[in-house]
Amino acid sequence: MNNKLIHSEVKNHVLHMVLNRTEKMNAFTYAMLQELSEAYTLLESDPEIRCGLLYAQGDHFTAGLDLADVSKHIQQGAKLFEDGKIDPLQIFDKKRTKPVVIAVQGTCLTIGIEMILANDICIASHDSKFGQIEVKRGILAFGGATIRFQQRCGWGNAMKYLLTGDMFDAQEALRIGLVQELSDDPVSKAIQLAERIAKQAPLAVQSTLDSAKTAILEGQDKAEQGLMPALHHLMQTEDAKEGLMSFLERREANFKGK
Numbered sequence: 410m411n412n413k414l415i416h417s418e419v420k421n422h423v424l425h426m427v428l429n430r431t432e433k434m435n436a437f438t439y440a441m442l443q444e445l446s447e448a449y450t451l452l453e454s455d456p457e458i459r460c461g462l463l464y465a466q467g468d469h470f471t472a473g474l475d476l477a478d479v480s481k482h483i484q485q486g487a488k489l490f491e492d493g494k495i496d497p498l499q500i501f502d503k504k505r506t507k508p509v510v511i512a513v514q515g516t517c518l519t520i521g522i523e524m525i526l527a528n529d530i531c532i533a534s535h536d537s538k539f540g541q542i543e544v545k546r547g548i549l550a551f552g553g554a555t556i557r558f559q560q561r562c563g564w565g566n567a568m569k570y571l572l573t574g575d576m577f578d579a580q581e582a583l584r585i586g587l588v589q590e591l592s593d594d595p596v597s598k599a600i601q602l603a604e605r606i607a608k609q610a611p612l613a614v615q616s617t618l619d620s621a622k623t624a625i626l627e628g629q630d631k632a633e634q635g636l637m638p639a640l641h642h643l644m645q646t647e648d649a650k651e652g653l654m655s656f657l658e659r660r661e662a663n664f665k666g667k
Contacts, residue, residue, distance in 0.1 A: 417451065423461070428441075513532075532590050539587070
């Protein structure tokens with residue numbers, strides 16, 4: 410799927426989703442948001458895709474929202490994403506069940522941070538610069554930062570940047586846990602990581618992700634209640650049998666997602 414602003418391609422069971430508006434530092438227009446939602450919907454619907462990978466062309470991940478373009482659609486009553494499509498920000502509509510790795514470089518503002526928070530693992534370049542700058546524009550972060558930043562990074566760290574709009578560098582992003590690793594080549598590192606995830610048993614990966622999300626969204630008790638039913642279900646799958654045989658035969662497992 411090669412739309413104008415988001416290029417998508419499947420390699421080794423990984424869906425590469427690439428931001429491609431380099432002339433505007435990959436600032437998100439309304440159309441770009443729709444194309445990204447289409448890519449996430451493909452990720453969710455195609456059983457051959459086991460992991461998503463989000464990154465950007467050019468020197469910068471994103472300068473944030475193109476407010477002049479996006480705001481006119483919102484003022485006219487448009488939803489940020491279409492009904493029935495996967496919401497990449499995981500706030501407004503259908504939720505994804507498959508993991509997503511994200512790689513960032515250069516500037517990463519507003520929705521860029523919110524995309525990190527909405528996805529699962531982030532690799533960043535050493536020169537990355539981050540900012541949740543909505544308060545400097547008289548608005549609030551409406552793509553999830555006010556909900557997830559403190560979950561990921563702790564209350565004080567989140568409030569320091571949410572309430573001031575101050576910029577921070579890659580080392581600070583690593584310190585507070587916004588990103589998990591720094592690399593001179595974050596895209597290559599993220600590809601390697603996504604492909605390792607995609608080699609694991611897909612149903613087990615999805616169940617693991619679901620349990621972790623349940624603990625955050627619905628509480629520890631709810632997550633605990635779901636552990637044994639999920640385990641019993643997985644133990645009946647072909648992949649569980651393959652996992653056991655690969656262990657006994659001392660070989661790499663070949664999982665089918667069944």
